[in-house]
Amino acid sequence: MPVRVSFLLLPAFAVLLLLLALPLLILLASSVDSSRQPGPLAFDFTLRHYGEVFYDSYYLEMLARTVKLSAIVTALCLVVGYVLAVALWIAGPRQRVYLMLIVVAPLLVSVVARTYGWMLILGERGLINTSLLSLGLIETPLRMLFTDGAIVLGLVHLLTAFAVLSIHASLEKIDWEIVEAAVVAGAGPLRIFAAILLPLSLPGLAVGATLVFSLAMSAYITPALMGGNLSAMATLIYQKFMVSFDWNGGAVLAVVLLLAALIGVLFIVMVAMAFGRPRTPREGAA
Amino acid sequence: MSRGLFAWVSTLLQVWLLLPLAAIVYASVATDAVPVFPPTGITLHWYAAAYDVGSFRRGLEISLIVACLSTVLAMPVGLTAALALARWQSPWRAPIETALMAPIFVPGLVIGIALMMAVAASGLDIGFGRLILGHTLMIFPYIARTTYASLAVQDASLEEAARTMGAGEFRIVWSVQLPLARPGIVAGTIFAFIMSFDDVPVALFLADARTTTLPLAVLSYLEYNFDPAVAAVSAAQVIFTFFAAVLLERLFGLKRLWGAGNG
Numbered sequence: 001m002p003v004r005v006s007f008l009l010l011p012a013f014a015v016l017l018l019l020l021a022l023p024l025l026i027l028l029a030s031s032v033d034s035s036r037q038p039g040p041l042a043f044d045f046t047l048r049h050y051g052e053v054f055y056d057s058y059y060l061e062m063l064a065r066t067v068k069l070s071a072i073v074t075a076l077c078l079v080v081g082y083v084l085a086v087a088l089w090i091a092g093p094r095q096r097v098y099l100m101l102i103v104v105a106p107l108l109v110s111v112v113a114r115t116y117g118w119m120l121i122l123g124e125r126g127l128i129n130t131s132l133l134s135l136g137l138i139e140t141p142l143r144m145l146f147t148d149g150a151i152v153l154g155l156v157h158l159l160t161a162f163a164v165l166s167i168h169a170s171l172e173k174i175d176w177e178i179v180e181a182a183v184v185a186g187a188g189p190l191r192i193f194a195a196i197l198l199p200l201s202l203p204g205l206a207v208g209a210t211l212v213f214s215l216a217m218s219a220y221i222t223p224a225l226m227g228g229n230l231s232a233m234a235t236l237i238y239q240k241f242m243v244s245f246d247w248n249g250g251a252v253l254a255v256v257l258l259l260a261a262l263i264g265v266l267f268i269v270m271v272a273m274a275f276g277r278p279r280t281p282r283e284g285a286a
Numbered sequence: 287m288s289r290g291l292f293a294w295v296s297t298l299l300q301v302w303l304l305l306p307l308a309a310i311v312y313a314s315v316a317t318d319a320v321p322v323f324p325p326t327g328i329t330l331h332w333y334a335a336a337y338d339v340g341s342f343r344r345g346l347e348i349s350l351i352v353a354c355l356s357t358v359l360a361m362p363v364g365l366t367a368a369l370a371l372a373r374w375q376s377p378w379r380a381p382i383e384t385a386l387m388a389p390i391f392v393p394g395l396v397i398g399i400a401l402m403m404a405v406a407a408s409g410l411d412i413g414f415g416r417l418i419l420g421h422t423l424m425i426f427p428y429i430a431r432t433t434y435a436s437l438a439v440q441d442a443s444l445e446e447a448a449r450t451m452g453a454g455e456f457r458i459v460w461s462v463q464l465p466l467a468r469p470g471i472v473a474g475t476i477f478a479f480i481m482s483f484d485d486v487p488v489a490l491f492l493a494d495a496r497t498t499t500l501p502l503a504v505l506s507y508l509e510y511n512f513d514p515a516v517a518a519v520s521a522a523q524v525i526f527t528f529f530a531a532v533l534l535e536r537l538f539g540l541k542r543l544w545g546a547g548n549g
Contacts, residue, residue, distance in 0.1 A: 008370035011363045012386055012426065019423040020389060023400035026407050037406065080299055087296040100540050101531055102300050105307060108527045110484040112501045113520035116508065117306025120313050120321055120517070127309060130322045157303065165541060189289070218393030220487050225508070234395055238490065241399060254399055261393075 031251035049252045059236075059253065063260060066233040069148065069223075070216035070264070073155045077212045078205060080156065081163025085204075086197070088164065089171040107161050111221040118154055118226060119145060151227040155216050162215065163208035170204025171197065206272035210265045217261040233257045307524050313514050314521035321514070336518040345503030352414075352499060353482040356421035360478055363422070364429030365471070369459060371430075372437035383434075387427050394487030397424060402491040417492040417499075424488055425478035432477070432538055436470025437463060473538030476530055 034046040053059045088099050106114055121127050122144040129141040144150060174197070182192050223232035230236060233253065240250035309321070314332050316325035336342055367386055371379060389397065401420050405412065412419075440463065448458045464471070486501045493502055504516055534540055 005370050005374045008366045008373075009382070010366075012367035012370075012430065015363050015423055015426060016385065016388065019401060019404075019419055020392065020397070023404035024392075024396075026404050027396070027400040030403055083292070083296055084299055086292075097535060099300070101528075101535065102303050104531065104540050104543075105528075106303060108480060108484075108531050109307060109524055110501045110504075110520075111486050112504045112508075113310060113523050114306055116504075116516055116520055117308075117310045119512075120309040121306065123512075125320045125512075127321050127323055130320065134322070157306070160303070168541070189292075214391075214393070218395050218487075220395050220490070221505075234393075237395065237399070241402075241491065247403065250399065251403070254396055258393075258396060 085167035166208035170201040313517035332514040332518040345500035360426035368433035398491030429474035432474030436467035
């Protein structure tokens with residue numbers, strides 16, 4: 001019943017078209033429109049806004065900074081994620097449920113609550129500083145919040161779950177007998193990791209890296225609260241739209257951010273392809 | 287690297303994952319206005335203080351309304367899409383599945399900005415509707431995905447049996463397929479509700495002064511205050527989410543919800 005089936009897709013496609021595709025088109029159009037208000041009536045093509053962004057080294061530095069921080073976050077997430085994915089893989093069924101709850105806990109709690117938790121720990125009057133002060137180990141509070149380290153810490157904490165889930169999905173497909181054979185043949189844990197686990201989990205690493213990188217690039221709340229108002233592209237975009245009301249300039253930055261994230265994802269996929277021939281799950285690669 | 291060292295590292299990482307959540311719960315029940323360790327005393331005073339903050343009460347109300355309405359709107363959209371995917375044997379299914387998941391992969395920030403511009407361009411004043419439409423778009427893929435996953439593992443012979451006994455297509459969907467897919471539907475709905483309730487990036491651009499959701503209210507409160515009233519609100523949410531997570535794990539499996547590694 002293909003006719004009826006496509007009828008069933010109608011609501012979803014109407015939503016996607018009207019609320020996603022069309023608005024994205026308007027966003028794109030607004031970045032090359034000389035009129036300030038978005039709308040079909042007074043569209044006038046110009047590349048002026050892109051020129052303004054690319055002539056100003058500030059925006060390019062901010063983009064480079066965001067890419068750099070996202071790359072660091074991605075690398076750390078893969079390392080942390082690998083450890084937890086292996087822990088999940090070798091855990092018993094009961095232990096696995098607890099571990100899974102712990103891994104996804106940061107994702108289920110609102111970004112505001114989670115970031116506030118880090119502020120309680122790292123802040124000038126946070127738990128670490130008050131404890132160290134009362135113990136007499138330091139005399140002035142350490143500055144931990146509003147640093148790049150704090151942004152990285154917050155993002156790695158948030159995004160590790162994506163790395164864990166992707167890597168674990170790859171590990172699950174590995175035949176235990178291969179590992180057992182290696183143990184019988186006398187291979188140590190490091191050898192098993194390097195010769196069996198790593199090559200076979202490459203697809204999971206690639207999917208995890210693409211997810212983490214693209215999410216880190218567009219993260220807003222964590223950099224805004226833990227790094228300050230102008231600490232990443234996303235916070236800059238927010239300022240453009242909601243503070244200086246420069247919608248055209250903001251649209252340019254949003255398009256640039258999306259393109260940069262896309263290029264980063266393609267780069268990761270190419271690196272992964274160079275190291276092996278991963279079969280990236282269709283959906284995860286999108 | 288020995289097994290013992292690995293276990294240590296793994297345990298440390300788990301503690302680290304829970305650390306900020308534990309800090310929230312800790313600060314919410316400690317007497318001290320500025321968190322210190324050990325606490326001077328234990329109190330529930332901050333929960334009362336949080337309830338007294340007008341913007342939190344109002345935010346909670348708005349968040350609940352927005353989450354309910356957008357979940358109600360997203361359900362038929364997600365369910366019909368899942369039914370279509372489950373019934374359609376066509377080479378187009380994979381690309382369509384990917385297209386349906388697009389709202390998950392477009393950053394929330396971009397969804398919010400694009401919709402804000404689109405509504406401005408349309409010249410319509412839809413007020414509250416802006417935020418609800420944004421959340422409907424954002425959450426329907428989760429309902430579609432979990433429902434589809436439940437439908438895909440159903441025994442096709444049940445559908446056949448119903449058909450042989452003369453059930454029409456609608457009857458098959460309503461009395462056989464959907465009831466059997468209930469765990470997936472319920473899990474997707476709970477998850478969609480949480481996603482709407484927690485959302486900040488989309489709401490940041492679509493909410494206005496009259497539709498400030500709870501996370502946004504907490505965010506603006508944090509700009510000028512740093513007292514444990516925020517901890518109390520956040521702790522209530524952590525506790526609520528914990529039970530929701532246990533329920534989701536029972537119903538569907540947490541791992542499959544994100545689908546980062548569906549395979």
